[in-house]
Amino acid sequence: MIEDLDQAASADRHEVDLCIVGSGPVGLAIALAFVGRQESVVVVETGGDAHEPATEALSAVEVAGHRRAHPNAVRRRIFGGTSSVWSGRCMPFSALDLQHRSWIPHSGWPLRSEDVDPWLAPAGQLLQAGPAVYDDRLWAHLGTRPPAQPWDPSRFVTQVFQPSVVRHERTRTIPAPHDPSSGGLAALNHSSAPGAEDIGENARERLRSSGNVTLLLHAHATEVCTDESGRRATGVQVRSLRGARARIRARRVVLACGGIDNARLLLLSRAPHHPAGLGNAHDQVGRYLMDHHYAPLGSIPGAMATALRRRMGWRWFRQGGQRHLYLTGASLSPQRQREEQLPRATLFLFEHPQRAAALSSAARIARTLRGRDAGIEPGDVNNVLGHPLELLRSAWEWRRHGLPVLLPVERIDVGCNVEQLPDADSRVTLGSTPDAFGQPIARVDWRLHDREFAGYRRTAALFAEECRRLGLPVATPSPWLRSGDADWKQPLHDMAHPMGSTRMSDNPRSGVVDRHGAVHGVDGLFVAGSSVFATGGTSNPTLMAVALALRLADRLRTRQAEASGPAAWIESAAEPRLRVGLVGGGDRVRNQYRPVLAALARRVDVVGIATRSEAGGRAAAEATGYRAWPSPAALVEGARPDVVIAVIPGGANVGVLHQLLGLGVPVLGETPVAWSLAAARGVVGHARGRGLPLGIAEQFPFLPAERLKRKLVELGVLGRLTAVVNDFATYDYHGIAQLRAWVGAEHPAIEVVARRHAFGRSGVPDGAEPATRELGWEETWLRAEIRFAGGCLGVHDYSPGFSVLPTRPAGSLRIHGQCGSVVDESLVMADRVTGAALTQAFRRRWTEGPAQRSLAGIEVAHPALGTIAWENPFAGAPLTDEQVAIAQHVAAFEGVVRHGAVPLYTGAEAALDMALLEAITESADRDGARLGLPRQPQLARVQRIFRALRRRAGLAA
Ligand SMILES: Cc1cc2nc3c(=O)[nH]c(=O)nc-3n(C[C@H](O)[C@H](O)[C@H](O)COP(=O)(O)OP(=O)(O)OC[C@H]3O[C@@H](n4cnc5c(N)ncnc54)[C@H](O)[C@@H]3O)c2cc1C
Secondary structure, three states: OOOEEEOOOOOOOOOOEEEOOOOOOHHHHHHHHHHHOOOOOEEEEEOOOOOOHHHHHHHHHOOOOOOOOOOOHHOOOOOOEEEHHHOOOOOOHHHHHHOOOOOOOOOOOOOOHHHHHHHHHHHHHHOOOOOOOOOOOOOHOOOOOOOOOOOOOOOOEEEEEOOOOOOOOOOOOOOOOOOOOHHOOOHOOOOOOOOOOOOOHHHHHHHOOOOOOEEEEEEEEEEEOOOOOOEEEEEEEEEOOOOEEEEEEEEEEEEEOOOOOHHHHHHOOOOOOEEOOOOOOOOOOOOOOOEEEEEEEEEEEHHOHHHHHHHOEEEEEEEEEEEEEEEEEEEOOHHHHHHHHOEEEEEEEEEOOOOOOHHHHHHHHHHHOOOOOOOOOHHHHHHHHHOOOHHHHHHHHHHHOOOOOOOEEEEEEEEEEEEOOOOOOOEEEEEEEOOOOOOEEEEEEEOHHHHHHHHHEEEEHHHHHHHHHOOOOOOOHHHHHHHHHHOOOOOOOEEEOEEOOOOEOOOOOOOOOOOHHHHEOOEEEEEEEEEOOOOOOOOHHHHHHHHHHHHHHHHHHOOOOOOOOOOHHHHOOOOOEEEEEEOOOHHHHHHHHHHHHHHHHOOOEEEEEEEOOOHHHHHHHHHHHHEOOOOOHHHHHHHOOOEEEEOOOHHHHHHHHHHHHHOOEEEOOOOOOOOOOOHHHHHHHHOOOOOOOEOOOOOOHHHHHHHHHHHHHOOOOOOOOOEEEEOOOOHHHHHHHHHHHHHOOOHHHHHEEEEEEEEEEEEOOOOOOOOHHHHOOEEEEEHHHHEOOOOOOOEEEOOHHHHOOOOOOOHHHEEEEOOEEEEEOOEEEEOOOOOEEEEEEEEEEEEEEEEEEEEEEEEEEEEOOOEEEOOOOOOOOOOHHHHHHHOOOOHHHHHHHHHOOOOEHHHHHHHHHHHHHHHHHHHHOOOOOEEEEOOOHHHHHHHHHHHHHHHHHOOOO
């Protein structure tokens, strides 16, 4: 329902289960999570459905510190909030952003990236971004190779952004943010994307038709009410500018008023028990205000910028008939941040367009000629006729290489955004000027720090060096970078991203809300939005704010909001549950998948099991207790699973995967996808052609210790990787998957050399009879050296006998980097002062369940980053490491099916492992031939045939 306080009949409303204050993307994310449920919800919103200057005036602030852009330019009071004018760039926080960093005061969130990651896909979907791929998996996702020469990871890493894309017709006109007095505001419309979704428009119909969620417009919350003790929230007081008033009584209240007003409303809610405002017992409300300040590091004339624009430019991707856009930029690498004690910095290109691209004009003309209303523009014909060479070049690049068309630009700026340092004195307080309700407006004392300027300068120098190294154009530095330290702040303004004013901390003395958004000391009161961020990073805040809001909504829905401790994935209930079908009846289903699916029972519904024979299906059903279906086809047609998990022997995989994909159902398969690369590629191509997700439950890179290792790499703890080694530890394609996961998809394998060494029978002297089969093992070693882009060496030593022979030691896995090593489950670093080796063993944490203990997490200590941990999302369930890995793959399918996310490990990634393994085998067959990668499949086949013929003719291979 959508109502207006000015027209609402009753002044006092009934008690509701939940009151949300604010209908911006954050408030709406929570409200939409309740649509169709039993709980009654009311969303109160100051604004109406149209732009109203008098309402916007309620956002006025007194500026006490560094200048702020005009409030009307950076906040909107209207249904949909500021998303009615935002530019829609989405980017998640990195693992390092959330980690304690000894060189950034007050850093360290009480959350880890694995607490947030599952919410990125639904948040992106709500904001109308594409599939949630924000890291180096982008290349595999797009089906392209990363740039041939990667950034030097000791300096920069690729940063992926996505824009929100308009999918709903706009029904209202909202003036664009404009405030001449603040200057440089064009940077606020920084996404350069075609236009961003207005989340109000997006949500309107669902709210209008909802029976349990009411949106109350023109209802400005003036106070959060509490019981007599002041320790429990009981609702909010609302007023309209036309004089209407109401009291909303609610069991729970969530403030989602934006980065300034969340703090202001808490400060305004004063009562004898809390004279300084609610949640402010320790004078924390309003402190640590941060924003992003945009600054150009330099410019490059448009004609010279092509190579840089291709590297840090747009990529697009079609899925389900929709076009999604990805933009790549660069961030200061974690290693560089730590070594030079720098705040985070992110770079992206800011384009100053000249005119439309000739190819875009041509496309509009062509569509119009075909009778479609393509919105042809006046200059289109001249644009095409006047730039024939550009037209041909862009058409070639687009058709041949799938490269997006480059807009002709006058110049590009290398834009930069350096993270602000949290500062308790940078704050929102109450001012002395009253608003239209007679309440004090916010007083904003926003502070900038010289270390941020140092961050800009250093980033500019590093970027110039890196561009020179890579042969990219180097920007002419902006004059402000050369200014004296005293006036560096002058050209900077905020980016409409106020953060931190009700920051998250588990300690009430250093924050306002806990890790879930619950206000310390006030039951039933929660805060959502960027005001809860503990540090500001460089990520545009809305994606993270919405992800955290969805996480909070999930807790509120499962009624554990007041309970302490982390919300494990397995505790929350999905609606509806993910419908999972199983194909296969072997031991793996019983011993591995059944316990996993039982642990996920609140989110997953197993709809049945089938094998290729009816009798097999019945036997499998008997063994597992699942419903039997006579065949995979019957299972898919009869039970309508959201995903089918195929747990079958490798030899049968290809046929069954094709069959399932042919039935039009998303599939989670097991390794090996196939015994030949060509067959694996066939399955991947089939899935791609049908637009169906194909995940592969490759477990080795997802084992708990492996997750922590990957995190150590991401956090730059090891620095630039020099070598990754599988020393007879992990079976062949699993070992390759591990090596690739450590190195990261941005650094693909580019060369391989391998040899096979045969030693005859091992374990017993020649001629002696082996006592056991193991002692008679024919020992053959496969030794492969892999060169990855960027220089890292991969060593893959493998012998089947190693895992069998009692005389061979257990294998070892090692990752070596410039700054340290991981040896199996230990981190090895050097003491910076004495140079002595410091070895820290990984430590497992356990939770004690009623029957069995379960893994809570795995962690290791680091001198600068404190405790680095991987938290087990399935803590509470007594799963083995392998089962935890499987559970991650199954759980990820919830996002895949519901929110268009990408499987944790795709069929395409599994095919990359196989391609590498095939190249290793080929090199070994050719006695150590040096092979460049990727291998051209046709060429490789011809060479194979040629070698076979030579062998047959008795010539050496
Ligand atoms: C020009 C521009 C470009 C931007 N571009 C990006 C971008 O590219 N990427 C990005 O991530 N972010 C961007 N932002 C920021 C983004 O808009 C905000 O992060 C986002 O809207 C915050 O969502 P929210 O729901 O927390 O707050 P808002 O969207 O600000 O919504 C808060 C709502 O609460 C209401 N409200 C406030 N106080 C009260 C009260 N007392 N009672 C009742 N209702 C109240 C307001 O009227 C408003 O509707 C941009 C902002 C601007 C201005």
